[in-house]
Amino acid sequence: MFARKTIVLLTVLMMFGIAQAGPLAAGICYAGCASVTVACFAAAGFTFGTVPxxxxxxxxxxxxxxxxxxxxxxxxxAALVAPTV
Structure with missing residues (x-):
């Protein structure tokens, strides 16, 4: 029973093509952009997100x-569509 489920799972996983970075990589990238921008605003003496x-x-x-x-x-x-092979 366990072997059959494992084979089915592996077969389903092999049907997928190249893995895409997708939302996770894009989210990490966006967080990096925001971090740098927060530092940039702080260097100018302001708080990011509070300035009109x-x-x-x-x-x-x-x-x-x-x-x-x-x-x-x-x-x-670009991180949304970049392959992570």
Whole structure:
């Protein structure tokens, strides 16, 4: 009985193709982007997530942090489709 279940399980697992990194890798990437952005905002003397958009746009250092954050987040999209072979 146990051998039959094991064979069925292995057969089902072998039917899957290349493993995809998917949401887990993307989530790790997004967390890394946010961590760097928090440090960037702190270096400029602000707290990430509490600054209004108008202040970000008016402060060059924060605008640079925000732009880098957007670029980093966009790069994380590649983690959704990258194979993890």
């Amino acid at each position: 958009g108008a202040v970000i746009a008016a402060t060059p250092a924060l605008a640079a942090c925000n732009t880098a954050f957007g670029i980093c987040e966009a790069a994380c999209v």
